[in-house]
Amino acid sequence: MIVCVCHRVSDKSIVQHALEGKGFDEIQFELGVASQCGRCEDCARDIIDTCHAQSGAAQHGWQAVSLSLSR
């Protein structure tokens, strides 16, 4: 799905960058998302926040598993 019509940025591109640990400002700089009309900003931020929340949960889950294995 195209999130940013002005720069033809897809949700997949945003997800890929967010999962690399990049924040909104970096993604905006690299992809141009939300840098013209701005109508895509809320959607882009939601995607990035969701990715960071999920990857954070995954990291915490892995840390919990690592700690329980090391005991």
Ligand code: FES
């Ligand atoms: S739709 Fe993204 S800047 Fe216009």
